[in-house]
Amino acid sequence: MTLQIFNTASRKKEEFVPADPRRVTLYVCGPTVYSFPHIGNARPAVVFDVLYRLLMQKFEQVVYVRNITDVDDKINAAAAKEKVSIGEISTRYTRAYHQNMTDLGVLAPVIEPRVTDHMEQIIDMIERLVAAGNAYEAEGHVLFHVPSYSGYGALSGRNLRELIAGARVDVAPFKRDDTDFVLWKPSDAGQPAWDSPWGAGRPGWHIECSTMIEQHLGETIDIHGGGQDLVFPHHENERAQSTCVHGGKLLSRYWMHNGFINVDREKMSKSLGNVLLVQDLLEQAPGEAIRFALLGTHYRSPLDWSDEILNRSRRNLDRLYEVLNHLQDVEIDTSAFEVPDMFTDALEDDLNTPAAISELHRLAKQVKTASGQNARETLKGQLLAAGRMLGILQQDPAVWFRGTSEIDEAEILRLVELRSSAKKERNFKQADEIREQLTAMGIQIQDRPDGTSSWRKV
RNA sequence: GGCUAGGUGGCAGAGUGGUGAUGCAGCGGCCUGCAAAGCCGUCUAUACCGGUUCGAUUCCGGUCCUAGCCUCCA
Incomplete structure (x- = not known):
């Protein structure tokens, strides 16, 4: 095309x-x-x-x-x-x-x-x-x-x-x-x-x-x-x-x-006082989420900005990075992979980024059912190549989830381990208390089947 | 008033003359000590009225509504 x-x-x-x-x-x-x-x-x-x-x-x-x-x-x-x-x-x-x-x-x-x-x-x-x-x-x-x-x-x-x-x-x-x-x-x-x-x-x-x-x-x-x-x-x-x-x-x-x-269904203007500065939005969400929100609507259409679309964009990126996280064991040479045709076709159709993003989701979905190593390599390569065209998904998933702001990793790890031992002793009351403590710190816990836990910044 | 673009499910948002993408949310299930995340399944939509057509959400006309420009503005 x-x-x-x-x-x-x-x-x-x-x-x-x-x-x-x-x-x-x-x-x-x-x-x-x-x-x-x-x-x-x-x-x-x-x-x-x-x-x-x-x-x-x-x-x-x-x-x-x-x-x-x-x-x-x-x-x-x-x-x-x-x-x-x-x-x-x-x-x-x-x-x-x-x-x-x-x-x-x-x-x-x-x-x-x-x-x-x-x-x-x-x-x-x-x-x-x-x-x-x-x-x-x-x-x-x-x-x-x-x-x-x-x-x-x-x-x-x-x-x-x-x-x-x-x-x-x-x-x-x-x-x-x-x-x-x-x-x-x-x-x-x-x-x-x-x-x-x-x-x-x-x-x-x-x-x-x-x-x-x-x-x-x-x-x-x-x-x-x-x-x-x-x-x-x-x-x-x-x-x-x-x-x-x-x-x-x-x-x-x-x-x-x-x-x-x-902005919230009103024209953004100085007189209405609803001008959203990029630097303020960056306090609310990572730049990549702001970018993703901007690309979620076709460029010629008006775009209603709201906290909701920004949160949604961040969540969608979470999902895509989650998929990349599952592919972390897959070693590939990213330059060797081409963007899938369906994705390129969407962008070549007058920059239809919403349709391109839906192709991205489709790729992500395929990863979940892909079993062979070859298929996983191809999907990871395509996902990263497509992400690069949109200027997203190029970070290490760990960096995306943990953020770059100052957090006390040592303290988090201490609490996570404390909670693991509590769980092992079936002291669920203490385990839940620690989880709440971490939640208050903006940290979300995800238990793995083997008893250990991973964490991410919310 | 003139010009332009548009009205799609609870929300966001594509495509298309012939079973209506994708994501979020909801609901049911699996998993879990409970969660979270994830997985599987699932409900809901083409503003209104005519016309063309075997068939229109898609084409044409009208009505209503919305937004933008006409003045500095991305």
Whole structure:
């Protein structure tokens, strides 16, 4: 089966055929670093991480670019509020983003460009747009003239008249058309500013992605991804800029957008105060469980986040690690095993991770009835290979069950042995008391048939 | 108001023109000193109304409902 991708531009699933079969180019809009990453930032990172892993399996080279937006008025606001430099804000939150993504098992992209390193190229692209007649200067601003590009609106499926009718914001008087958007704007004293032919200022919101794509991947890329909210206006505007500056060449051959996360059936938003930070969720559950929860719903569907789905994900991982635990005696070379077809087929069907996960469960079930050593080796190899595609199940089961936080193993072992002797003497009252004591410590006891017991962190 | 996506069992969540995945929970059993874990078995669903069809959950039309975007947002 070949990879099928739902292309936002056509609103259909299409077969994915890269322009160059040996080199696939993927660009995903990364975070604006003005606060700690929330679960909504984590979803695209995890989803496109799975796509990246899948593409790497299918193609020789995958150039994955995910940017860091470190120039933005929200960053300016955060810096002003704390009375620190914007660099301090963006450095702090970039670091937090990297740490959180690592905790979620997200691989680093091949290139991670920052807007501040591309100011020259941004100015250059704006100049080219002005020269081509697609942009104009007005009162220190440079604006993209939307009516100059007839294809505007095709990505998000809207027409100009609708946009004007739906406009709810006050339109700046110097705009030639209500829909024109800013490429460059002047900075007031105290605001970060870069020199430009139009005076000291800073770039508008969309131009940085067009510029970084051109610089690192070229004029036309294979896949452009991001959150659904970026379809309009961000990606529509990016597309307009890039297409015009490149003489009508396509910016991206496929567009992919992930759905939003709701919290307890409500939209996650700062005003509702229900924004879930990744760092807080990591207190609740291991990053792998958070990742698994994100992959339990198809990426284009909305995802209702709750404590329940997180607990459920952790429990499901418990079961899968339990199965791996039973295969601990099986020695294999993991690189020698291929992911089962049914599993790959699911992922190749527009990244159907829920269906892929159900194949994982099917594999796990087979382990229980597999008797021969060959069958057990194959199943373990397939389970680990499939897990690797999703970025899960790669830990030692013992580490998964015991956790990494500070626990007093010696004390636990002492209590477990004390309880074993009590059981041997048929002093069940004492044995049960010790079990309760361990339960209170967050340790669950599992008796084995031979009288010994294993334990795990709950 | 405009545009878009969607409504599947107690919950989560796939697929499909012809006996409705998978997981959790529930129930029954095995195992256990009792548990836990595990194993075996098992109940429950395609919003509503029409149409096309031998046959629709799947295709078409309508109704109702939900979510997202149209404004900063992953």
